[in-house]
Amino acid sequence: xxxxxxxxxxxxxxxxxxxxxxxxxxxxxxxxxxxxxxxxxxxxxxxxxxxxxxxxxxxxxxxxxxxxxxxxxxxxxxxxxxxxxxxxxxxxxxxxxxxxxxxxxxxxxxxxxxxxxxxxxxxxxxxxxxxxxxxxxxxxxxxxxxxxxxxxxxxxxxx
Amino acid sequence: xxxxxxxxxxxxxxxxxxxxxxxxxxxxxxxxxxxxxxxxxxxxxxxxxxxxxxxxxxxxxxxxxxxxxxxxxxxxxxxxxxxxxxxxxxxxxxxxxxxxxxxxxxxxxxxxxxxxxxxxxxxxxxxxxxxxxxxxxxxxxxxxxxxxxxxxxxxxxxxxxxxxxxxxxxxxxxxxxxxxxxxxxxxxxxxxxxxxxxxxxxxxxxxxxxxxxxxxxxxxxxxxxxxxxxxxxxxxxxxxxxxxxxxxxxxxxxxxxxxxxxxxxxxxxxxxxxxxxxxxxxxxxxxxxxxxx
Numbered sequence: 001x002x003x004x005x006x007x008x009x010x011x012x013x014x015x016x017x018x019x020x021x022x023x024x025x026x027x028x029x030x031x032x033x034x035x036x037x038x039x040x041x042x043x044x045x046x047x048x049x050x051x052x053x054x055x056x057x058x059x060x061x062x063x064x065x066x067x068x069x070x071x072x073x074x075x076x077x078x079x080x081x082x083x084x085x086x087x088x089x090x091x092x093x094x095x096x097x098x099x100x101x102x103x104x105x106x107x108x109x110x111x112x113x114x115x116x117x118x119x120x121x122x123x124x125x126x127x128x129x130x131x132x133x134x135x136x137x138x139x140x141x142x143x144x145x146x147x148x149x150x151x152x153x154x155x156x157x158x159x
Numbered sequence: 160x161x162x163x164x165x166x167x168x169x170x171x172x173x174x175x176x177x178x179x180x181x182x183x184x185x186x187x188x189x190x191x192x193x194x195x196x197x198x199x200x201x202x203x204x205x206x207x208x209x210x211x212x213x214x215x216x217x218x219x220x221x222x223x224x225x226x227x228x229x230x231x232x233x234x235x236x237x238x239x240x241x242x243x244x245x246x247x248x249x250x251x252x253x254x255x256x257x258x259x260x261x262x263x264x265x266x267x268x269x270x271x272x273x274x275x276x277x278x279x280x281x282x283x284x285x286x287x288x289x290x291x292x293x294x295x296x297x298x299x300x301x302x303x304x305x306x307x308x309x310x311x312x313x314x315x316x317x318x319x320x321x322x323x324x325x326x327x328x329x330x331x332x333x334x335x336x337x338x339x340x341x342x343x344x345x346x347x348x349x350x351x352x353x354x355x356x357x358x359x360x361x362x363x364x365x366x367x368x369x370x371x372x373x374x375x376x377x378x379x380x381x382x383x384x385x386x387x388x389x390x391x392x393x394x395x396x397x398x399x400x401x402x403x404x405x406x407x408x409x410x411x412x413x414x415x416x417x418x419x420x421x422x423x424x425x426x427x428x429x430x431x432x433x434x435x436x437x438x439x440x441x442x443x444x445x446x447x448x449x450x451x452x
Contacts, residue, residue: 049412053416157390
């Protein structure tokens with residue numbers, strides 16, 4: 001092999017090394033954006049749940065108007081189509097920034113059932129939160145169950 | 160010494176070891192003075208998390224638990240399968256109360272075999288006899304399941320059950336981890352965490368023989384059911400107030416309104432049925448154990 005004919009081979013090897021090196025640290029920006037967006041969406045749930053939970057637990061005074069706004073927000077948040085957030089390649093088997101289990105992509109029927117449970121629980125909350133503390137407290141339990149049902153099957157613990 | 164004498168000595172020693180490691184069954188009249196209360200037993204069942212492992216994997220929440228077993232638990236020693244403990248003939252239907260109690264309290268199965276400690280009898284051994292008979296009375300009210308038991312998938316030498324006898328001599332202990340419970344509430348919390356709740360099974364790391372490392376009690380551990388870490392719930396790792404812990408155990412919501420996930424969801428489904436005072440006792444206990452960094 002002459003020095004000239006070696007060049008393409010060396011370039012090819014260097015190219016492969018570079019690809020592997022980048023692949024180890026590089027996450028597709030579209031994946032990162034999807035993960036950030038779904039985590040932000042979950043944060044919006046938590047914020048509105050905090051308003052209702054504070055009242056349910058007696059830490060803040062019951063306020064029918066504020067409770068109704070928070071409950072309507074939760075119903076709106078759960079009516080969003082989540083599918084663009086969960087792009088293929090964004091499970092915790094693919095990238096480290098997420099606790100989303102591959103089961104989400106392997107079991108779409110189960111995910112849709114869990115989502116329907118959430119939508120039912122937020123609709124119930126939207127119907128009852130403005131009508132008194134007792135109704136709010138009762139709806140809170142079903143809502144907690146819906147959060148837990150999805151996080152039981154589809155979210156890994158922290159590392 | 161001639162060869163025959165050596166052989167005899169070896170045989171005698173083997174026999175002694177086998178006798179020492181053989182399960183010692185509970186006396187048959189153990190519960191003659193006790194009567195099981197099914198409704199109290201339902202709470203013992205909820206606190207003990209029985210359905211977390213023994214319910215059918217596809218079980219529907221809310222309905223009466225069908226304890227058909229079948230769920231697999233991977234471990235460094237192989238995969239253990241939860242048995243059918245429903246009251247039907249494929250489950251515990253033919254077992255006496257004392258036989259069931261022997262399994263729960265001592266890890267001894269029917270026919271005097273050692274059970275593997277994937278079944279957390281090292282915790283349940285601290286269960287009171289009254290709670291045990293109440294629990295058994297409740298178990299007998301549940302729907303039977305015809306599911307056949309699956310054999311554990313365990314390699315040599317862990318498939319020799321007599322070895323479990325040696326393991327028990329080392330790790331099946333009478334004492335508590337928190338030896339100074341200074342109030343009735345702390346005693347109750349200790350009983351719920353160390354005995355019924357068997358919280359340490361996931362929240363405490365294990366040694367190379369699979370026994371809990373009590374020097375890092377509740378200090379967090381690799382997730383036995385898969386990836387990630389089960390959190391440190393001593394005050395060295397968990398900054399929540401007692402009130403926040405109580406609320407979490409009741410509702411599944413963290414102080415920032417995230418929710419419980421993974422196996423903890425089923426734990427909370429059970430614990431949330433307990434009286435508020437029990438959840439407060441658990442929170443008080445968690446604040447009393449030595450903080451682990």
